Amino acid sequence: xxxxxxxxxxxxxxxxxxxxxxxxxxxxxxxxxxxxxxxxxxxxxxxxxxxxxxxxxxxxxxxxxxxxxxxxxxxxxxxxxxxxxxxxxxxxxxxxxxxxxxxxxxxxxxxxxxxxxxxxxxxxxxxxxxxxxxxxxxxxxxxxxxxxxxxxxxxxxxxxxxxxxxxxxxxxxxxxxxxxxxxxxxxxxxxxxxxxxxxxxxxxxxxxxxxxxxxxxxxxxxxxxxxxxxxxxxxxxxxxxxxxxxxxxxxxxxxxxxxxxxxxxxxxxxxxxxxxxxxxxxxxxxxxxxxxxxxxxxxxxxxxxxxxxxxxxxxxxxxxxxxxxxxxxxxxxxxxxxxxxxxxxxxxxxxxxxxxxxxxxxxxxxxxxxxxxxxxxxxxxxxxxxxxx
Amino acid sequence: xxxxxxxxxxxxxxxxxxxxxxxxxxxxxxxxxxxxxxxxxxxxxxxxxxxxxxxxxxxxxxxxxxxxxxxxxxxxxxxxxxxxxxxxxxxxxxxxxxxxxxxxxxxxxxxxxxxxxxxxxxxxxxxxxxxxxxxxxxxxxxxxxxxxxxxxxxxxxxxxxxxxxxxxxxxxxxxxxxxxxxxxxxxxxxxxxxxxxxxxxxxxxxxxxxxxxxxxxxxxxxxxxxxxxxxxxxxxxxxxxxxxxxxxxxxxxxxxxxxxxxxxxxxxxxxxxxxxxxxxxxxxxxxxxxxxxxxxxxxxxxxxxxxxxxxxxxxxxxxxxxxxxxxxxxxxxxxxxxxxxxxxxxxxxxxxxxxxxxxxxxxxxxxxxxxxxxxxxxxxxxxxxxxxx
Numbered sequence: 001x002x003x004x005x006x007x008x009x010x011x012x013x014x015x016x017x018x019x020x021x022x023x024x025x026x027x028x029x030x031x032x033x034x035x036x037x038x039x040x041x042x043x044x045x046x047x048x049x050x051x052x053x054x055x056x057x058x059x060x061x062x063x064x065x066x067x068x069x070x071x072x073x074x075x076x077x078x079x080x081x082x083x084x085x086x087x088x089x090x091x092x093x094x095x096x097x098x099x100x101x102x103x104x105x106x107x108x109x110x111x112x113x114x115x116x117x118x119x120x121x122x123x124x125x126x127x128x129x130x131x132x133x134x135x136x137x138x139x140x141x142x143x144x145x146x147x148x149x150x151x152x153x154x155x156x157x158x159x160x161x162x163x164x165x166x167x168x169x170x171x172x173x174x175x176x177x178x179x180x181x182x183x184x185x186x187x188x189x190x191x192x193x194x195x196x197x198x199x200x201x202x203x204x205x206x207x208x209x210x211x212x213x214x215x216x217x218x219x220x221x222x223x224x225x226x227x228x229x230x231x232x233x234x235x236x237x238x239x240x241x242x243x244x245x246x247x248x249x250x251x252x253x254x255x256x257x258x259x260x261x262x263x264x265x266x267x268x269x270x271x272x273x274x275x276x277x278x279x280x281x282x283x284x285x286x287x288x289x290x291x292x293x294x295x296x297x298x299x300x301x302x303x304x305x306x307x308x309x310x311x312x313x314x315x316x317x318x319x320x321x322x323x324x325x326x327x328x329x330x331x332x333x334x335x336x337x338x339x340x341x342x343x344x345x346x347x348x349x350x351x352x353x354x355x356x357x358x359x360x361x362x363x364x365x366x367x368x369x370x371x372x373x374x375x376x377x378x379x380x381x382x383x384x385x386x387x388x389x
Numbered sequence: 390x391x392x393x394x395x396x397x398x399x400x401x402x403x404x405x406x407x408x409x410x411x412x413x414x415x416x417x418x419x420x421x422x423x424x425x426x427x428x429x430x431x432x433x434x435x436x437x438x439x440x441x442x443x444x445x446x447x448x449x450x451x452x453x454x455x456x457x458x459x460x461x462x463x464x465x466x467x468x469x470x471x472x473x474x475x476x477x478x479x480x481x482x483x484x485x486x487x488x489x490x491x492x493x494x495x496x497x498x499x500x501x502x503x504x505x506x507x508x509x510x511x512x513x514x515x516x517x518x519x520x521x522x523x524x525x526x527x528x529x530x531x532x533x534x535x536x537x538x539x540x541x542x543x544x545x546x547x548x549x550x551x552x553x554x555x556x557x558x559x560x561x562x563x564x565x566x567x568x569x570x571x572x573x574x575x576x577x578x579x580x581x582x583x584x585x586x587x588x589x590x591x592x593x594x595x596x597x598x599x600x601x602x603x604x605x606x607x608x609x610x611x612x613x614x615x616x617x618x619x620x621x622x623x624x625x626x627x628x629x630x631x632x633x634x635x636x637x638x639x640x641x642x643x644x645x646x647x648x649x650x651x652x653x654x655x656x657x658x659x660x661x662x663x664x665x666x667x668x669x670x671x672x673x674x675x676x677x678x679x680x681x682x683x684x685x686x687x688x689x690x691x692x693x694x695x696x697x698x699x700x701x702x703x704x705x706x707x708x709x710x711x712x713x714x715x716x717x718x719x720x721x722x723x724x725x726x727x728x729x730x731x732x733x734x735x736x737x738x739x740x741x742x743x744x745x746x747x748x749x750x751x752x753x754x755x756x757x758x759x760x761x762x763x764x765x766x767x768x769x770x771x772x773x774x775x776x777x778x
Contacts, residue, residue, distance in 0.1 A: 001585070001636070001638055003497055003498060003642055004496065004497055004499055004500050005500050006496070006500075007497060007645060011645070032452075035451070037448075037451055038447065040446055040450035042442050042446025042449075042450060043442075043443065043446075045442055046443045046446065049435070049439060049657070050435045050438060051435075053431050053434055053435035054431065057431025057432075057434065057435065058426045058431065059426075059627075061429040061434065061625035062423060062424070062426055062429070062625075062626065062627050063421075064627055096485065096655075099650075099651060099652045102649070103649040106649075107395070107396075107521075108392055108393055108396060109391075109392060111395075125648065125649070125652075128649065129648070132646060132649050133393075235450075236451075237452045238448075238449055238453055238655065238656035238657065239655055240652065240653070240654070249390055250390070253392055253396055256517075256521070259517065259518070260488070260492040260495075260514070260517065260518030261485070261489060261492055261650045262485035262489050263485075263486055263488045263514075264629070265629070265655075266627065266629045266657075266658045268655075268657060268658065268661075269655045269658070272657075
């Protein structure tokens with residue numbers, strides 16, 4: 001059997017091996033990026049689902065249009081207004097999670113060998129997806145204010161990339177937020193170099209401290225930004241609903257490319273998300289999630305205050321992740337095995353870097369574990385780190 | 390904006406223009422391939438959905454695994470046994486409709502320029518999807534017993550294709566079923582030429598007359614066949630659930646490629662389909678659909694008995710479509726405009742041919758329209774044809 005060249009460099013085996021370990025009984029996981037399992041409004045969704053199917057079952061169960069259900073597109077447009085983004089219906093397509101919006105960007109824009117710039121480190125799923133379209137992914141250095149603009153400018157000139165992939169707010173894996181100043185600079189640079197931006201913004205509603213920063217898309221007068229939003233972190237990832245907002249020509253290409261993937265996002269998922277957003281229950285639900293995750297973040301950060309001072313880490317204002325820099329001589333891949341044996345898991349940072357390296361880094365997730373697990377897991381982690389420092 | 394080369398040849402605009410016309414009030418459509426809107430078990434699904442969410446909401450609303458929910462995979466494996474296909478769990482992946490299974494075949498197997506052989510005519514959606522992966526699609530001649538084996542053998546030698554795409558049972562668009570003899574010949578030919586088969590089988594449960602013919606996959610001792618099944622025609626297309634059954638190495642590649650499309654098929658859709666199949670309600674439901682579609686097929690064929698004798702058409706034992714050959718001098722694209730003006734629509738056959746041509750053909754769908762619409766629409770169609778013959 002001879003497979004297509006495009007899959008040659010994608011195995012995902014290291015990450016799958018990590019997640020296979022999480023199934024061990026008693027394992028405390030700081031590895032995933034999942035919402036807390038008790039955060040889902042399951043009774044509300046059960047009621048919404050039953051009444052939608054009874055009232056509109058004939059259309060929900062029938063084929064739908066590829067761009068998505070009109071009422072949900074309108075709901076997305078209204079949500080965008082609260083983010084200072086104005087969008088028309090032909091600038092919106094419903095996707096099966098922001099994941100699909102990432103894949104469609106590569107599918108519609110990237111020819112083999114084209115360069116994509118990303119934050120270094122960046123989201124593993126995006127890295128893998130870009131590789132399946134034979135993109136050449138190059139990382140841009142970042143600091144606590146996000147992507148560094150001098151390095152970005154250098155690499156825009158050097159590589160002439162097809163687009164920049166960025167998660168500017170509560171970034172995965174670092175938890176960092178790009179400053180407003182940098183966002184303005186990025187738009188100006190991309191305009192000068194005629195380069196598109198893929199702005200992935202699934203975490204923006206999960207803010208626990210500090211002031212909101214406008215999405216890059218809201219500064220985008222020239223429609224250079226493809227903006228991805230998601231309902232995964234605020235309602236449910238299992239329903240697989242998100243949206244892409246971009247220039248109508250981009251949306252038209254997304255539409256054609258999506259037809260060959262899933263024809264359309266499941267109607268029931270779309271209708272549930274729409275009805276839930278319109279029910280008045282979403283705002284208090286998101287507030288409740290934020291309150292819970294804020295406390296979990298604080299619980300994890302509090303335990304980290306006891307760590308040796310040679311270890312640095314981010315203190316995110318939102319999202320799901322804390323990023324850890326161990327002293328250079330330490331190796332988070334080696335440490336990982338000891339931690340798993342002791343009953344706690346994380347993701348070694350090396351997997352998030354387009355060009356590898358940075359073996360001394362790790363990503364910690366604070367949303368999935370219980371408070372008790374956070375306390376216990378962080379004690380185990382501290383013990384392993386102190387033994388190896 | 391410079392888009393990827395892979396989308397250059399795909400516009401789908403002709404088909405979209407046709408479907409846009411269907412929105413006109415009063416239009417009788419024989420154009421779609423949709424199940425009848427009153428065929429959906431919406432109350433049963435409403436009840437199943439609500440109780441699933443109440444009982445298992447925390448896992449249904451959480452992220453799921455890319456290969457699909459284990460219990461649904463087991464249900465698919467049991468369904469396959471009734472089709473004389475034996476499959477192990479690592480030979481099955483749940484897809485977002487058979488549509489995704491078609492796209493993943495191209496994504497995992499096709500390098501730009503690779504040849505795919507299909508029946509001529511074949512399913513438009515597959516044609517368009519293959520083009521987005523820059524495949525070179527070549528048609529194989531068919532007759533009432535399906536793909537012609539002498540033409541297949543010739544083209545296997547001539548083109549050395551990556552795989553053969555076939556809908557052997559109640560084919561879209563012709564309604565034809567490939568004979569058992571031909572299925573055995575196809576397997577033998579593919580073994581000799583070391584070529585894979587993508588067997589798309591969404592209609593097999595919609596049989597109204599004649600005896601079932603074994604899927605090609607059931608004759609497949611060498612795992613050359615990627616078999617696609619779908620719940621779209623027997624439960625609901627709007628839920629977007631199907632499955633692919635193939636060699637574990639193919640399934641592993643599907644798994645990697647699917648991660649970048651939608652991560653996983655919506656859990657709620659998967660759980661609903663699984664619970665409905667296990668509820669004991671599926672068998673009588675499918676029987677009821679078949680009874681209704683049989684009557685609609687018969688109603689349409691009865692009206693066609695009054696047509697001029699120079700027109701030939703298929704008399705399918707199942708599925709959703711009748712295929713019409715008008716006299717060579719007639720053009721179903723020109724006729725289409727007159728028909729739409731008179732209030733009835735179909736799909737001109739030219740769109741289904743990989744190499745175009747065959748302007749004298751058309752596809753009629755009999756599942757979507759009511760009996761009254763079938764009578765009225767067929768009268769209109771007869772009038773337009775007689776005026777132009």
